[in-house]
Structures are given as C-alpha cells and as structure tokens.
Amino acid sequence: MEDLRCIEFVDLVTAYLDGEVDDDQHRRIDEHLEGCQGCRAALGQFQTVIRLAGRLTGADIADIDPLVRDRLMATLRAPRRR
Amino acid sequence: MTSTRPEAQLLRRRLVPLYAAVFLLNLALWVPIEKLFMTTIGFSPASVGLMAAVYAVIVPVLEVPSGVLADRWSRRGVLILASIAAILSVLIGGLSQSVAVYMVSAGFLGVFFALQSGTLESVVYDTVLEETGVSDAFEKTMGRVRLVESVALVASALAGGAIAAVASLRATYYLTAPLLAGSCLALIRFREPRLHKAEERELLRRQLRKTYRTILAPGRLRAVVALTVVGSVLMQGMLEFGPLWLVALAVPAFLYGPHWAGLTAALGLGGLLGAQAWITRRWAVGLLAVTLIASCVVLALSHQALLVVGVQVSLTLLVVAVSIPVLRRLHDAVPSSIRAGVASGVGTLTWLTFVPFALVFGAVSERAGVDRAGWLLVAIGVVAALLIVVVLPRAPAPPAEAGPLIPTPGAEVEPVFSADRFLPPDDPQWPSHWANPPVAWDGPGFGIDDPEALEQARAAIAEMPPALRQVIVLRDVEGRAPSETRRALDLRPDEEQALLHQARGFVRARLERHLEGKASRLER
Numbered sequence: 001m002e003d004l005r006c007i008e009f010v011d012l013v014t015a016y017l018d019g020e021v022d023d024d025q026h027r028r029i030d031e032h033l034e035g036c037q038g039c040r041a042a043l044g045q046f047q048t049v050i051r052l053a054g055r056l057t058g059a060d061i062a063d064i065d066p067l068v069r070d071r072l073m074a075t076l077r078a079p080r081r082r
Numbered sequence: 083m084t085s086t087r088p089e090a091q092l093l094r095r096r097l098v099p100l101y102a103a104v105f106l107l108n109l110a111l112w113v114p115i116e117k118l119f120m121t122t123i124g125f126s127p128a129s130v131g132l133m134a135a136v137y138a139v140i141v142p143v144l145e146v147p148s149g150v151l152a153d154r155w156s157r158r159g160v161l162i163l164a165s166i167a168a169i170l171s172v173l174i175g176g177l178s179q180s181v182a183v184y185m186v187s188a189g190f191l192g193v194f195f196a197l198q199s200g201t202l203e204s205v206v207y208d209t210v211l212e213e214t215g216v217s218d219a220f221e222k223t224m225g226r227v228r229l230v231e232s233v234a235l236v237a238s239a240l241a242g243g244a245i246a247a248v249a250s251l252r253a254t255y256y257l258t259a260p261l262l263a264g265s266c267l268a269l270i271r272f273r274e275p276r277l278h279k280a281e282e283r284e285l286l287r288r289q290l291r292k293t294y295r296t297i298l299a300p301g302r303l304r305a306v307v308a309l310t311v312v313g314s315v316l317m318q319g320m321l322e323f324g325p326l327w328l329v330a331l332a333v334p335a336f337l338y339g340p341h342w343a344g345l346t347a348a349l350g351l352g353g354l355l356g357a358q359a360w361i362t363r364r365w366a367v368g369l370l371a372v373t374l375i376a377s378c379v380v381l382a383l384s385h386q387a388l389l390v391v392g393v394q395v396s397l398t399l400l401v402v403a404v405s406i407p408v409l410r411r412l413h414d415a416v417p418s419s420i421r422a423g424v425a426s427g428v429g430t431l432t433w434l435t436f437v438p439f440a441l442v443f444g445a446v447s448e449r450a451g452v453d454r455a456g457w458l459l460v461a462i463g464v465v466a467a468l469l470i471v472v473v474l475p476r477a478p479a480p481p482a483e484a485g486p487l488i489p490t491p492g493a494e495v496e497p498v499f500s501a502d503r504f505l506p507p508d509d510p511q512w513p514s515h516w517a518n519p520p521v522a523w524d525g526p527g528f529g530i531d532d533p534e535a536l537e538q539a540r541a542a543i544a545e546m547p548p549a550l551r552q553v554i555v556l557r558d559v560e561g562r563a564p565s566e567t568r569r570a571l572d573l574r575p576d577e578e579q580a581l582l583h584q585a586r587g588f589v590r591a592r593l594e595r596h597l598e599g600k601a602s603r604l605e606r
Binding site for chain 2: 005006007008010011013018037038040041042046048050054055057060
C-alpha cells in the first residue's frame with residue numbers, strides 16, 4: 001500500500017481522533033505518525049484545541065451575538081426534550 | 083464531481099416539474115403582436131404611457147408583500163397565484179374591446195410579475211439547499227432556468243406571429259391561457275422546499291422589519307444589491323431601448339427579427355455562461371468588466387447596424403451571466419425565512435431605479451438622439467464594472483447567521499492547513515509532505531495552558547461561521563456524542579465530521595498565529 005502523505009493526514013485528523021477511520025486506514029496513519037514529526041505535531045495541536053474547548057463553559061460562549069446564542073440554547077435544549 | 087452524486091440526480095428529478103412550469107409560464111404567444119393589437123382597439127401613444135404608469139404603480143407596490151407572503155405561506159402557492167393572474171390577464175386582454183379593459187389586463191400582468199419575481203429564484207435556491215445541503219449547485223440550476231425561459235420566449239415569439247397570421251390577433255391571447263393552466267398543474271406536481279418553515283414563525287411586523295433591514299442595511303450585502311439593481315437596469319434598458327438604435331440607424335425591417343431573437347437568446351446563453359465556475363476568477367472578472375464598458379462605449383459611438391446589434395446582444399449576455407453568481411451571493415447572505423421578501427425587495431429597488439432612468443433616457447434620446455443617450459449607458463456600465471470587480475471575486479459568504487442550520491459550503495472554507503505548507507505533489511522525494519510543518523506546542527516560550535490560550539480559543543469560536551460554531555460547541559465545549567450532535571443539528575455523519583474538522587482547524591490556526599506572534603516578540 002502506498003504511504004500516507006502529510007496533506008492527506010491533516011484531512012483525517014478529526015476522523016482519526018473520533019475513531020471514524022477503518023482499521024486499515026488506522027494502521028496506515030499510525031505507521032505514518034511514527035516517522036513524521038510534523039504530523040505528530042499537527043495531531044498534538046488538534047488535541048490541544050479539543051482540551052481548550054472542553055475547558056470553556058456555557059458562560060464563555062454566551063456573550064457571542066444574541067441570535068446565535070438563542071439558537072444554541074434552543075439546540076442544547078432540544079435533545080433534553082426527547 | 084457533484085454531478086455524479088445521487089443527490090445531484092435527486093435534485094434534477096425534483097426540479098423537472100419546476101422547469102416545465104417555467105417553460106409554460108414564459109410561452110406568451112401574444113407578446114410579438116401586442117403593440118399591433120393595442121392599436122386595433124384604440125390605443126394612442128398617450129394611453130400606452132398611461133398603461134406603463136399603471137404597471138409602474140402595481141409592480142413595486144406588490145413586490146415585497148408578495149415576497150413576504152411567499153416566505154410566510156408558500157412559495158409554490160404564490161407561483162400558482164401568479165399563473166392564475168396571468169390567465170386572467172390574457173383572457174381579459176383577448177376579450178377587451180377598449181383601452182380601459184386592456185388596462186385591467188395589464189394590471190393583472192403586473193400582479194403576475196410581482197408575484198413571480200423573487201419567488202422563483204427563492205424556490206430554486208431553497209430546493210438546491212434542501213436537496214444537496216449546500217448552495218454550490220445554485221448557479222448551474224439558475225442558469226438552466228434562464229435557458230428554459232429564453233427558449234420559451236424565442237419559441238413563443240415565432241409561434242405567436244404565425245398564429246396571428248393564420249388565426250387572429252385575439253387567438254394568441256386565448257391560446258396562451260391553456261399553457262398557463264398547464265404551468266399551474268406542473269407547479270402542483272412540484273414538491274416545495276420547506277426550509278423557510280424550519281424557523282419559528284415571527285410576527286408579521288418583525289418579519290417586515292427584518293426584510294427591509296436586510297435589503298437596506300450597510301455591509302457586504304450593499305454592493306451585491308447595488309450590482310443586482312444596476313445589472314437589471316442595463317438589461318431592461320437593452321430590451322426596452324435596444325430597438326431605438328435600429329430605428330435611428332434606419333435599419334431594414336428584416337433585421338428586427340434577428341435582433342429580438344438575439345436578445346432573447348442572450349438571456350439563455352448568459353444563464354449558461356453565468357453557471358460556469360471560472361466566471362468568478364480574477365482574469366474572467368477583469369475581462370467581463372472591460373468588455374462591459376467597451377460594449378457601452380461602442381453603442382454610444384458606433385453607427386454600424388450590425389456592430390450595434392452584436393454589441394447589444396453581447397451586452398445582454400454579459401449582464402445575465404454576471405447576474406447568476408451575484409444572485410447566489412445575495413441568497414447566500416439571506417436566511418430562508420425572509421428570502422423571497424428580500425429578493426422581491428431588490429426587484430422593487432430595480433424598478434424604482436429603472437423608471438427614472440427610462441424617463442431620462444427617453445428624454446435625452448428624443449432631444450439629442452439615441453447615441454447621445456448611449457452615454458448614460460456608459461455611465462451605468464462603468465458603475466456596473468466597478469461593482470463586478472468588487473463583488474464577484476469574493477467567495478460567497480457562508481449562509482446567513484439567521485439562516486437555517488445548514489453546513490457552510492465546503493469549497494469556500496479555507497483548508498485546515500494551507501496548501502503552501504506542503505511540498506508539491508510531484509516532488510521527487512517527499513511528494514505532498516510538509517514543507518513548513520507545524521511545531522509541537524510544548525517547547526520553551528509556548529505556554530498553552532494559560533488563560534491567554536483559553537481566551538484565544540473562545541475568540542476563535544465566537545468569530546467562526548455559525549455552521550462550524552454550532553458543531554464545535556456541541557461536540558467539544560459541551561462534550562456531546564457525535565450521534566447526539568448529528569441528531570440535534572440534523573446533519574449526516576460526514577457533514578458533522580467535516581464541520582467539526584473545519585471548526586477545530588479554525589481554532590488551531592488562530593492559536594498558531596497567536597503563539598507565533600508571541601514567540602517573535604520574545605525574540606526581539
């Protein structure tokens with residue numbers, strides 16, 4: 001199988017982290033990461049982004065404009081109504 | 083790529099009844115003989131002017147209310163009402179024995195135009211959005227609608243003359259009625275998009291205020307609205323005043339037919355041209371702008387009949403071509419709940435601009451000749467060219483913040499890592515590998531776990547397009563499961579993944595810029 005290219009990996013980061021790639025693909029990515037410092041850094045940066053976002057609270061994003069906030073609140077409520 | 087996907091096929095199949103309705107709606111057999119018929123029932127130049135005035139009052143007064151009706155009630159319903167108004171218009175027109183009765187017919191035609199304008203393009207845009215999730219296919223679809231319209235206009239111009247010759251002038255009116263009834267039937271078979279119903283109903287007053295504010299508010303929409311208006315004025319100008327050049331040049335009568343055929347065909351060909359993706363590239367935009375000004379200048383200077391006809395046709399073609407991507411930019415910026423209202427409002431602005439333009443143009447060409455009046459076109463052409471350069475190269479904005487919960491068109495979002503950070507795909511040693519790799523955020527000088535980084539992440543989430551924001555908020559801020567997020571936002575798994583990836587990439591890029599700035603400040 002052909003080696004994964006970095007430009008392909010950066011499109012797969014989120015799918016990889018979410019476990020949404022198949023086993024073959026997962027192996028290819030793991031092999032690639034082993035030898036590629038740049039892609040390891042890209043992966044690490046995405047993990048940092050997720051960590052940072054997880055530390056934000058509802059109050060942090062509540063001061064974005066009211067229209068979006070209303071909709072956000074509505075969508076956040078929606079699943080609970082079910 | 084999109085054309086092979088099943089959703090593109092579904093879209094095409096769903097639109098077939100709409101195309102049929104548009105075709106039948108534009109088969110107006112009476113148009114080529116209208117002026118002749120009007121003189122036989124006693125119209126004089128003064129009463130023709132009066133009729134134009136009736137029109138000038140009815141259309142703009144009804145435009146926005148009919149658009150709001152389409153937004154609140156039903157797009158398809160308003161289009162069916164438009165067909166019914168057109169049926170009344172041709173029946174009354176065909177029966178009329180006097181100027182007064184014909185005015186009533188013209189009044190219903192005005193109602194038809196007001197109901198139809200803005201509503202048709204809205205129904206096209208929402209169908210594309212509902213069927214494919216993005217607005218990328220809008221230009222192609224709208225181009226097809228223009229083509230269908232233009233084929234119908236050309237066909238009816240030819241058929242109308244023939245019917246008038248073998249039957250009677252009135253017959254062209256009567257025979258148009260069953261075609262319009264067919265258009266009603268086709269519309270009934272069309273499955274209407276429901277996007278404008280997705281949002282909660284607002285008070286009429288609030289909806290009207292939102293509609294007008296969207297049209298008139300300063301901001302990125304203003305140039306788009308201005309270009310729509312100026313382009314329509316140029317096109318209307320060609321259709322209304324184009325033949326005046328032929329009169330002034332004493333062109334032989336047989337050239338009038340090809341001239342009119344050329345103008346109506348340009349409506350369709352312009353639609354096809356406007357659907358091409360390259361039309362918004364910089365070189366194409368420059369070429370469009372220069373050709374547009376040059377065409378207007380030729381009209382003002384030339385006394386060569388063939389050249390004048392050719393330039394009028396090419397000018398019409400250009401203006402229609404430009405209008406297609408401009409329409410997409412207009413609709414991308416407007417939420418579905420006020421879409422038809424805003425589109426109709428822009429139609430009103432066009433009307434309000436065209437009437438004074440037509441009066442001035444008429445007055446100038448009567449006193450000083452039509453080529454002098456041509457300089458008015460040059461002035462408008464220059465304004466249009468400037469607006470083209472401003473509006474077209476800009477990528478369409480992501481769908482409006484008040485819009486339905488739809489993903490941002492994928493093609494318009496910048497890649498998570500820009501292409502210039504990679505080696506070219508034909509690099510002999512490391513094809514498509516890093517040229518400028520990201521660095522790990524743990525070295526000296528990079529403190530990521532500080533309030534500053536948190537603030538950067540918050541700011542990035544606040545400023546990203548809403549379609550991205552809602553996904554990252556649910557997934558990464560709220561920590562909800564992918565399946566729950568998909569359900570809440572009504573997204574397919576691949577859409578949710580793509581949006582989340584873009585959103586994380588957006589935050590990542592901002593953090594990277596921030597940390598690089600900090601590092602370079604430390605070095606100094």
